Amino acid sequence: MKSSVRLVTHGAVAVYAILCLLPLLWMAMSAFKDNGSISLSPLSLPTTLDFSVFRDAWAIGGIGQYAINSIIVTAVSTTLVLLVSSMAGFALSRLVFPGSRFILIGMVVGLLLPIQAYFIAQNQLFELVHLKDTRLALIVPYTAIGIPLAIWLIKTYVDTMPKELFEAARIDGASDLTVYRLIMVPLMRPALVTVGIFTALAAWNEFLLALLYVQDESLKTIPTGLLAFSSRYATDYRMLFAALTMVTLPLIIIYVVFNKRIVEGLTQGSVKG
Amino acid sequence: MKPTSRTGVLVLVLPALLIYAFAVLVPFVGTIGLSFTRWNGFGTPEWAGLDNYLRAFKDAVFMSTFGHVAIYIAATLVLEVLLGLVLAGFIAAHKWTGFYRVALFIPVMLPMVVVAVLWRTIFNPDVGILNAVLKRIGFQDVSFVWLGDPRTALLSICVVSGWVFAGFFMAIFLAALTRLPPDVVESARLDGAGEVKIFWRIKVPMIRQVVLLAVLLCVTGGLQGFDLFYVMTNGGPYNTTEVPTTYMVKSVFRDGEIGYGASLSVLVTIVGLIIAGGFWYYQRRHPADVEY
Numbered sequence: 001m002k003s004s005v006r007l008v009t010h011g012a013v014a015v016y017a018i019l020c021l022l023p024l025l026w027m028a029m030s031a032f033k034d035n036g037s038i039s040l041s042p043l044s045l046p047t048t049l050d051f052s053v054f055r056d057a058w059a060i061g062g063i064g065q066y067a068i069n070s071i072i073v074t075a076v077s078t079t080l081v082l083l084v085s086s087m088a089g090f091a092l093s094r095l096v097f098p099g100s101r102f103i104l105i106g107m108v109v110g111l112l113l114p115i116q117a118y119f120i121a122q123n124q125l126f127e128l129v130h131l132k133d134t135r136l137a138l139i140v141p142y143t144a145i146g147i148p149l150a151i152w153l154i155k156t157y158v159d160t161m162p163k164e165l166f167e168a169a170r171i172d173g174a175s176d177l178t179v180y181r182l183i184m185v186p187l188m189r190p191a192l193v194t195v196g197i198f199t200a201l202a203a204w205n206e207f208l209l210a211l212l213y214v215q216d217e218s219l220k221t222i223p224t225g226l227l228a229f230s231s232r233y234a235t236d237y238r239m240l241f242a243a244l245t246m247v248t249l250p251l252i253i254i255y256v257v258f259n260k261r262i263v264e265g266l267t268q269g270s271v272k273g
Numbered sequence: 274m275k276p277t278s279r280t281g282v283l284v285l286v287l288p289a290l291l292i293y294a295f296a297v298l299v300p301f302v303g304t305i306g307l308s309f310t311r312w313n314g315f316g317t318p319e320w321a322g323l324d325n326y327l328r329a330f331k332d333a334v335f336m337s338t339f340g341h342v343a344i345y346i347a348a349t350l351v352l353e354v355l356l357g358l359v360l361a362g363f364i365a366a367h368k369w370t371g372f373y374r375v376a377l378f379i380p381v382m383l384p385m386v387v388v389a390v391l392w393r394t395i396f397n398p399d400v401g402i403l404n405a406v407l408k409r410i411g412f413q414d415v416s417f418v419w420l421g422d423p424r425t426a427l428l429s430i431c432v433v434s435g436w437v438f439a440g441f442f443m444a445i446f447l448a449a450l451t452r453l454p455p456d457v458v459e460s461a462r463l464d465g466a467g468e469v470k471i472f473w474r475i476k477v478p479m480i481r482q483v484v485l486l487a488v489l490l491c492v493t494g495g496l497q498g499f500d501l502f503y504v505m506t507n508g509g510p511y512n513t514t515e516v517p518t519t520y521m522v523k524s525v526f527r528d529g530e531i532g533y534g535a536s537l538s539v540l541v542t543i544v545g546l547i548i549a550g551g552f553w554y555y556q557r558r559h560p561a562d563v564e565y
Contacts, residue, residue, distance in 0.1 A: 120521070255375075
């Protein structure tokens with residue numbers, strides 16, 4: 001009895017894990033089939049391995065341009081978040097100055113504010129200052145959205161460091177900026193990696209603001225770009241599957257390689273989107 | 274410590290503050306302000322007092338979005354949090370689970386739009402794999418329009434959400450379970466308790482704080498749901514999958530009613546803050562003895 005129960009639970013978990021992967025396998029498989037066999041026999045295996053459709057989706061379909069845009073927006077906003085949040089996180093953890101408590105409370109409130117709470121006026125503001133349809137229209141909000149949690153995590157991390165470290169540097173005559181540059185940045189590295197991972201993934205995957213602020217095809221990131229692609233090639237399923245496979249595969253590879261760090265970063269960052 | 278210089282503090286703190294204030298705080302206050310106006314984006318906003326709010330409460334479609342989102346949250350609490358918890362319990366208690374961990378977490382990495390476009394194709398009555406599989410296992414005349422039928426559209430979206438996030442919550446719970454001290458579990462095992470009983474009676478209560486956080490994330494995240502809904506159904510069929518954010522976007526960007534959309538945004542934010550406050554209050558009343 002007991003071992004049969006065991007077998008059933010094992011089987012159930014295995015089936016569930018396969019169900020997680022099956023849609024992705026079907027997607028990759030269908031990219032190698034022609035449109036006829038995709039719709040007539042969706043379950044059949046591909047008969048040839050023709051990679052030209054990937055080249056078409058990348059170059060003609062524009063996936064390449066979307067990927068470049070995503071890389072730029074993600075890289076710049078993540079770097080900015082890491083830079084400004086590590087400076088502010090250090091100051092808020094170690095320096096006593098008027099307003100520091102107020103800023104911390106503001107950051108906690110910021111953690112609770114969803115995009116829905118401000119995107120309507122943000123859209124008007126960005127229109128007013130002619131930010132829409134530029135890369136900054138995404139870089140600026142992605143940076144801002146990442147800041148509260150980044151500051152919070154970095155501050156908590158710096159809090160755990162021994163205060164002698166800072167006092168010793170102070171006695172040696174180092175200014176706060178020097179302490180930040182020479183001592184903090186190297187020591188903060190683990191916290192920065194965590195913050196970097198979830199900030200980058202959030203920026204890479206963000207959709208709502210990208211949809212509203214960027215209409216220019218040549219500036220679209222992968223989420224909005226893929227959506228435009230899917231309506232451009234609404235009936236060319238082979239192209240669609242090739243595009244989906246191409247934007248999915250790098251993420252899976254990155255995940256398999258950096259597995260532990262990513263799970264850690266994502267669960268600590270608790271992004272859900 | 275006292276700062277070495279005033280400019281030093283400003284250089285450290287100001288960049289983060291300015292970016293945050295410009296892109297979040299000012300727009301947040303602005304949205305509240307706009308919610309009391311009538312404005313189509315051109316000319317000057319016209320003062321409307323509480324009109325937008327009164328209209329929102331009488332707007333049947335807007336009110337129904339809370340019902341849909343409640344169904345979505347209830348379903349995802351089961352399909353994401355509960356399933357994630359059970360899977361984490363299984364994986365924590367077994368060896369050689371590397372494949373499961375990787376397989377379950379892969380969907381979490383993908384952009385929601387990619388997931389949505391992929392599943393839109395899976396549900397597609399003509400080329401989708403779902404109907405093909407159903408046909409293969411004996412349902413002859415299946416050409417069911419999953420996302421076009423009011424009875425199945427919302428549930429289909431819930432399933433896709435579960436496909437993505439069960440692995441996410443599994444990872445959170447797994448991290449908490451592996452932090453548990455082994456001696457407590459060990460002594461329960463010596464007392465003759467079965468593994469399932471140990472899991473529900475001992476391990477889960479011990480990670481109660483993490484479970485509570487997961488429920489909060491699932492509820493507030495659900496309230497903010499947009500990507501899946503927009504791409505898979507955009508509120509249809511017949512508004513049966515309309516959620517607050519898709520409706521807000523329609524009010525502002527399709528109908529040009531910025532003031533009205535802003536009032537909906539304020540209402541949804543208030544609901545979210547009340548929920549978060551409720552959790553905070555509950556946690557204060559039931560503090561954990563020991564935190565793991």
